[in-house]
Amino acid sequence: MSQNLQAELKQKKPFPRVTAEALLSVLRTAAVLEHQLTEALKPYGITHTQYNVLRILRGAGADGLCGREVGARMVSRVPDVSRLLDRMEETGLITRERDPGDRRHITARISRKGLAILAQATPELEAVERARAGQIPTGQLQQLIEVLGAVRGNS
Amino acid sequence: MSQNLQAELKQKKPFPRVTAEALLSVLRTAAVLEHQLTEALKPYGITHTQYNVLRILRGAGADGLCGREVGARMVSRVPDVSRLLDRMEETGLITRERDPGDRRHITARISRKGLAILAQATPELEAVERARAGQIPTGQLQQLIEVLGAVRGNS
C-alpha cells in the first residue's frame, strides 16, 4: 500500500494540522477495517452489524437482552434495532419473546443456528485481526487504545 | 463518558486480546467521530461524504476531477459516485461537464455555492477537531497516526 495517508488520498498538500491528520486517519482506518470485516463475513450471509449482535447475545446467554440493551452495547449505535432484530429473527439467527415481567420488553436470544454461524465466522475475523494488528508490538497497541480513548473523551 | 471501551460497551469480561481491543477501539472511535461530524454538518444540509467531495473538488480547483478520481480520493470508498454527484449537482454544490478530450469522463467542479457552504461549515468541523484532539499532546497524535498507518498495512 502507500506510504501515508496523504499519498493514499492523493492529496497534493500535507495536512495543515496534526489533529486533522489524526482524526482522518481514524476514519480511514475504520473504513478499511469495515471493508475487510464485511468481506470476511460475506460467505456467512451476515453483516458486520449482525455479527456484533450475535456476539452480544452470546455474551448475554440464556437470559437474553431486550432491544434497547442490545443497542447500547453496539460498537456503532444503530437507530433502528427493531428491524435489525426483525431481519435476524427472519433468518433464524435469534429468537424473540415478550418479557412476561415487563410486557414492553422483547427479550432477544441467540439461536442454535446463530451460535453455529458465530463459531464458523469467528476464526475468519480473527485472521483479519492478526493480519491487521498481529505484527504490531503490544506496547504500541496499548498506546493506540489509550489515545483513542482520549479522542472519545475519556479522561 | 466512561473509563474504557469495555465499560462503554457494557461488557462484563475484559477483551481476550489486545489486538481485538485495539481494532474495536478504532471502529468505535470512528463511529463517535462520524456522529459528531454528521451533527456539525446538519445545519448546512450536507452529509459527511458530501463535505469530503467538496474538499476534494476545492483542492482540484478549476481543472476539476472526473468521478473516478473523486472516488479514489474519498476517505471511505463510495461505490456509487455517479448518484452522489447527481445529488450534489441537483442541490447546486457542484457542476458537471463532459470532458471534450475524452468523452467518457465527466469533469466535476465545485460551484460558488459549494465553496460558500464549505467556508461556512469548515469552522464547525475544526471545532469538533479541537474538542476531540486539541488537548492531546502532538507526540501522542503522531504516534497514533503512525500505528494506524501500520494497521492499514503501510510498511
Place this chain on the structure above:
DNA sequence: TTGATATATATGTTATAACAGTTATTGTTC
C-alpha cells in the same frame, strides 16, 4: 383511580449504500 410522564418497541417514510449489469467511448491488437 386518574392523568401525566417515561420507557420499549414498532411503523412509515425518505435517503443512501451496496451490488449487478448496461451503455458509451477509447485504446489495442491483429
Place this chain on the structure above:
DNA sequence: GAACAATAACTGTTATAACATATATATCAA
C-alpha cells in the same frame, strides 16, 4: 480498420440507515 478489451459513467434493484412519529405498557403523583 475490425474485433476485442478496457475504462468511465449510468441505471435498476435491493437492503439498510436515518429520522420522525405512533403505539403499548409501565411508573409516578395527586
